[in-house]
Amino acid sequence: MNTEDALRPDAIAARGPDLSEELAHLVRPDLVHRRLYTDPSLFDIEMDRIFGGTWAYLGHESEIEKPGSFVRKRLGRRQVLLVRTEAGEVRGLLNRCTHRGTMLMAEDRGCQKRFTCPYHGWSFDLDGRIRNLPVADSYDRLFERPFDLGQLRVESFRGFVFATMAAEPLPLLAWLGPARRWLDEHIDRHPGGRLRVLPTAVIQEYRANWKMSWDNAADGIHATFAHRSYNLLGKEAETETVLARNPATTPMISMTLGHGHCVVDQRPGIPAGPWSTMRPLPTRADLEDALAARGEATAVNLDLATGNMVNLSLFPNLLFVGNQLMVVEPLGVDHTRVSMFLVVADGAPEEINLLRLRVDEDFVSFGTPDDLEMFERVQEGLKVVEEEWVDISRGDHAGDVVGEDGLVTGGISSEAPIRAYLEEWKRLMSKPIPTTVRRSRIEAAKFAGARPARAAGGVA
Amino acid sequence: MNVALAATPPTGLARVRGLYQGLVDDRAAVIAAGAADAALSTSAATFLAAECRWLDGRSFDRWLSAWTDDGLYWVPLAHGHPAEDQALFLDDRRRLGERVWRMSDASAWALTPGADTVRLLGTVEAWPDGDDVLTSSALHITYCRGRRVLALAARQIHRLTRDEPGALRIRRKILLIPELTAGLPQLGWLL
Ligand code: FES
Ligand SMILES: [Fe+2]
Numbered sequence: 001m002n003t004e005d006a007l008r009p010d011a012i013a014a015r016g017p018d019l020s021e022e023l024a025h026l027v028r029p030d031l032v033h034r035r036l037y038t039d040p041s042l043f044d045i046e047m048d049r050i051f052g053g054t055w056a057y058l059g060h061e062s063e064i065e066k067p068g069s070f071v072r073k074r075l076g077r078r079q080v081l082l083v084r085t086e087a088g089e090v091r092g093l094l095n096r097c098t099h100r101g102t103m104l105m106a107e108d109r110g111c112q113k114r115f116t117c118p119y120h121g122w123s124f125d126l127d128g129r130i131r132n133l134p135v136a137d138s139y140d141r142l143f144e145r146p147f148d149l150g151q152l153r154v155e156s157f158r159g160f161v162f163a164t165m166a167a168e169p170l171p172l173l174a175w176l177g178p179a180r181r182w183l184d185e186h187i188d189r190h191p192g193g194r195l196r197v198l199p200t201a202v203i204q205e206y207r208a209n210w211k212m213s214w215d216n217a218a219d220g221i222h223a224t225f226a227h228r229s230y231n232l233l234g235k236e237a238e239t240e241t242v243l244a245r246n247p248a249t250t251p252m253i254s255m256t257l258g259h260g261h262c263v264v265d266q267r268p269g270i271p272a273g274p275w276s277t278m279r280p281l282p283t284r285a286d287l288e289d290a291l292a293a294r295g296e297a298t299a300v301n302l303d304l305a306t307g308n309m310v311n312l313s314l315f316p317n318l319l320f321v322g323n324q325l326m327v328v329e330p331l332g333v334d335h336t337r338v339s340m341f342l343v344v345a346d347g348a349p350e351e352i353n354l355l356r357l358r359v360d361e362d363f364v365s366f367g368t369p370d371d372l373e374m375f376e377r378v379q380e381g382l383k384v385v386e387e388e389w390v391d392i393s394r395g396d397h398a399g400d401v402v403g404e405d406g407l408v409t410g411g412i413s414s415e416a417p418i419r420a421y422l423e424e425w426k427r428l429m430s431k432p433i434p435t436t437v438r439r440s441r442i443e444a445a446k447f448a449g450a451r452p453a454r455a456a457g458g459v460a
Numbered sequence: 461m462n463v464a465l466a467a468t469p470p471t472g473l474a475r476v477r478g479l480y481q482g483l484v485d486d487r488a489a490v491i492a493a494g495a496a497d498a499a500l501s502t503s504a505a506t507f508l509a510a511e512c513r514w515l516d517g518r519s520f521d522r523w524l525s526a527w528t529d530d531g532l533y534w535v536p537l538a539h540g541h542p543a544e545d546q547a548l549f550l551d552d553r554r555r556l557g558e559r560v561w562r563m564s565d566a567s568a569w570a571l572t573p574g575a576d577t578v579r580l581l582g583t584v585e586a587w588p589d590g591d592d593v594l595t596s597s598a599l600h601i602t603y604c605r606g607r608r609v610l611a612l613a614a615r616q617i618h619r620l621t622r623d624e625p626g627a628l629r630i631r632r633k634i635l636l637i638p639e640l641t642a643g644l645p646q647l648g649w650l651l
Contacts, residue, residue, distance in 0.1 A: 108641075198544075198546055199545075200537045200545050202546055203640070203642070204643065204645070204646055205644065206645065206646070228567035229569070232565065233558055233562070280554060282532075282551060282554075283479070286475050289472055290472040337643050339643075340546075358550060361549045364549075365648060366648070368648075369646035369647075372646045373569045373646070
């Protein structure tokens with residue numbers, strides 16, 4: 001297979017410059033250069049190498065339960081249809097017609113027998129195969145043309161669907177690595193391991209680089225200060241939110257998990273369990289009473305109503321916060337969208353899921369705005385050209401414990417998770433990554449035959 | 461119009477379901493309603509204009525005191541149901557109090573310094589519903605904080621009721637904001 005031929009529909013191409021030397025300068029063990037957050041040319045390369053060149057979260061299988069159901073997602077700048085085929089498989093189809101590139105589906109979700117392009121009426125099966133092409137005899141050798149929809153490589157881990165354009169991605173489990181155990185734990189706390197992701201996300205945007213979400217993901221210490229307002233609300237309600245603890249003594253820990261992933265485990269700081277941190281909520285009293293009346297107001301049940309106090313972050317775009325899946329979507333070098341999808345537990349009592357609806361609203365209302373404010377203020381500060389470097393050395397040789405596997409466990413002020421994701425960022429960004437578009441039918445022989453004919457005939 | 465809020469069961473799961481269904485019913489009733497009651501619309505418009513003025517003038521305590529104790533304020537994300545979908549928020553009176561408290565909390569960084577807003581109220585339509593009044597109006601909010609300006613349009617549905625002296629109070633409020641599905645900057649300031 002001569003997949004270096006850029007005209008082939010299954011071409012494998014590695015785009016852009018070798019940045020190894022430049023990035024060795026910009027990302028250091030203890031410092032990171034401001035350009036990572038401000039340089040549009042680096043952002044363009046991120047859209048290829050970080051969002052596409054490695055695995056990223058695309059969606060959850062519960063969003064597409066029935067055959068034909070689809071949801072519209074994005075991976076970097078690519079619109080993707082996450083689809084359940086007739087055969088029950090999960091596919092990630094590029095949401096672009098193979099004729100001229102028209103966006104096929106404008107709906108965020110739906111159920112289709114096939115996807116029909118509104119422009120010239122071409123239609124495609126759920127697995128991306130071209131199904132109907134009106135006036136097909138206007139093509140000389142149609143069978144040679146690669147008109148099946150482009151696809152991403154997608155793979156599920158227990159319902160969580162990850163996608164990549166990489167020609168030879170790591171096996172998904174190798175990419176998850178030690179993060180797998182934490183993801184398992186997150187899934188297993190739901191009765192029967194059953195999660196259902198609700199379709200409508202809370203979508204918030206901030207005017208700052210998407211990596212702010214990563215600098216913040218395992219930053220336990222900001223909670224004491226940036227979320228002071230939220231903590232004061234907790235005091236008023238006489239619940240002890242974890243965030244309000246003295247940061248110098250709180251026993252919560254952060255861990256790097258390889259490939260940029262990390263986790264913050266807040267449970268050591270809350271022996272009474274997650275529900276003990278929950279403030280009064282709309283409908284809480286009624287729903288707790290209803291559970292109690294059936295003898296089901298147990299700690300196990302109520303702890304399910306809130307998050308498990310374990311913030312797992314899978315680089316580059318999925319953060320588990322409370323019962324929400326926070327998906328980070330870069331829109332521009334200083335413009336980011338976060339979509340917060342709520343997860344419910346179908347195996348739990350109805351009251352628990354009704355509580356879940358109100359629980360995460362609390363932090364989204366009184367906590368998240370202050371996070372986003374910090375991100376925008378940081379972005380503002382990074383405009384100063386002369387202040388080139390941001391220090392990321394906190395914790396190193398000052399509390400961090402480096403395991404034999406190279407993974408680091410630190411206290412809540414450790415910046416090891418920042419150093420770790422930037423290491424992965426640098427690895428991915430340094431060299432062009434071979435990527436390819438998958439299609440249902442790539443038959444090398446046909447295209448091998450087509451090449452000389454095309455050249456000779458001057459097909460435009 | 462007869463949406464009959466009074467039918468809400470007193471406790472437990474049934475009460476929660478009833479409260480949520482009541483919100484959905486109000487939304488549906490307003491959308492399907494015929495021509496509004498002119499006199500009622502005039503008095504409701506005066507009240508809703510005052511609500512805008514209190515909020516724009518940062519008289520948040522005054523605004524809060526215009527709510528009944530059983531007040532509910534719902535900002536759905538799309539065309540959802542409060543028992544099945546996330547909302548931007550669905551607040552009872554207590555949580556509304558927290559929102560108001562944060563407006564003057566010096567450590568609520570996203571709200572400090574505070575924003576200036578202007579609410580432009582469109583035509584107010586009102587219908588009697590038992591002892592309550594249901595209203596519908598379009599609302600345009602211009603929000604200005606620092607050097608950032610945000611414009612937001614919404615349809616608001618109010619269920620108003622009269623207290624002992626006969627003044628209007630807010631019992632339910634629904635704010636339908638189409639832009640929520642497109643993505644907006646943080647709305648921690650929204651009341
Ligand atoms: S662009 Fe889709 S059919 Fe022509
Ligand atoms: Fe935070």
